[in-house]
Amino acid sequence: MRERIFAAIARRFPTELVGTNRFVAGLWRILFYLFRPQKPFIMRTRHYRLRAHPRKGTLTRVVLRRGCWEARETDFFISQLKPGGFVVDAGANFGHYTLVASNIVGAEGLVVAFEPFPANHALLMENVDLLPTKNVVAEQAGLAATSGALDLIIDEANPGGHSFNPDLIWKQGSKVSVPIYALDDYIRERGINRRLDVLKSDTQGYEWQLISGARKTILRDKPLVLCEVAPKALKAIGDSHEDLLRFFEEAGYSMLMVDRSRDELMPLGYEALKLHLAETGREFEDVIFLPPAGASEARLDGIPDQR
Incomplete structure (x- = not known):
């Protein structure tokens, strides 16, 4: 249930602003650590959608935290x-x-x-x-x-x-x-x-x-x-x-x-x-x-x- 709820939040949350808006970034971090998702979910960046993997071991985790890459x-x-x-x-x-x-x-x-x-x-x-x-x-x-x-x-x-x-x-x-x-x-x-x-x-x-x-x-x-x-x-x-x-x-x-x-x-x-x-x-x-x-x-x- 927790995973499904967070995936639904990620679909609607303006994750494309995480890299440029401090308020959005802070709220995103709170939600992430509150739900602590373990399974991949779809999120948006400024330029595309990706399947973000929250566990350590992939570079998508960096995008999940920062909202962008390079x-x-x-x-x-x-x-x-x-x-x-x-x-x-x-x-x-x-x-x-x-x-x-x-x-x-x-x-x-x-x-x-x-x-x-x-x-x-x-x-x-x-x-x-x-x-x-x-x-x-x-x-x-x-x-x-x-x-x-x-x-x-x-x-x-x-x-x-x-x-x-x-x-x-x-x-x-x-x-x-x-x-x-x-x-x-x-x-x-x-x-x-x-x-x-x-x-x-x-x-x-x-x-x-x-x-x-x-x-x-x-x-x-x-x-x-x-x-x-x-x-x-x-x-x-x-x-x-x-x-x-x-x-x-x-x-x-x-x-x-x-x-x-x-x-x-x-x-x-x-x-x-x-x-x-x-x-x-x-x-x-x-x-x-x-x-x-x-x-x-x-x-x-x-x-x-x-x-």
């Missing part, structure tokens, strides 16, 4: 989407960026989401099923430099930390063999005859592997690329953030980094960003690579001039 990055992501667009979401997890993109690119658009971890892929599918428009292909697979298969190692301490490299795991669990694709191969083999507009990467140190397998597509289509760059994780698998940045610099891209201390997007040149990534104590930084042709067309309101 608000600054999401606002910029949305500003760059358009109806009919083609988006690839690598490391989709429960599907935040996939769900956001689906509702904007619409019926004529396409979103391809890659999530290799079976449990997270199941969450992704639950949320994709809630979408009003059926424009998402959700692959239980990863992206890398070449196509094939790899053992994915489960991180029992971090629901977003599953990795192909054991050195990157906080608490190592079991392994599962998953298919991997080079994005160039995937697009060619699936006969996708679209220009890639946006590529989002959250791949736990495999970002250079992903980019290496997508070279042809990136150089041909010049998509906007939102990429979590993890210097130590890259180094742990024998890659480097220098190679990653050099590829985009030589392709004519410019770069923005999410400055969390000031909650803004900060333009950085190649050398400045390379130095920052070498010295930062943070596990990762969120970097946006702006294509040469699209940089002048991108909506960059509120971003300061490069220093």
Whole structure:
């Protein structure tokens, strides 16, 4: 009975305001801790509906508490989407960026989401099923430099930390063999005859592997690329953030980094960003690579001039 009552409350409560309205957020927390739901329920965010899992172990619990996921990055992501667009979401997890993109690119658009971890892929599918428009292909697979298969190692301490490299795991669990694709191969083999507009990467140190397998597509289509760059994780698998940045610099891209201390997007040149990534104590930084042709067309309101 308690679960049904809370699910009914969640259907009517303005959960889309939890991230922006303190009163609504406070009342939501009171209701949550009063009923203490244990089963998943449907809630609304600003941009989509999702099946929120109240127990620890999934990233949907973060959305349940905060009402949003990566608000600054999401606002910029949305500003760059358009109806009919083609988006690839690598490391989709429960599907935040996939769900956001689906509702904007619409019926004529396409979103391809890659999530290799079976449990997270199941969450992704639950949320994709809630979408009003059926424009998402959700692959239980990863992206890398070449196509094939790899053992994915489960991180029992971090629901977003599953990795192909054991050195990157906080608490190592079991392994599962998953298919991997080079994005160039995937697009060619699936006969996708679209220009890639946006590529989002959250791949736990495999970002250079992903980019290496997508070279042809990136150089041909010049998509906007939102990429979590993890210097130590890259180094742990024998890659480097220098190679990653050099590829985009030589392709004519410019770069923005999410400055969390000031909650803004900060333009950085190649050398400045390379130095920052070498010295930062943070596990990762969120970097946006702006294509040469699209940089002048991108909506960059509120971003300061490069220093």
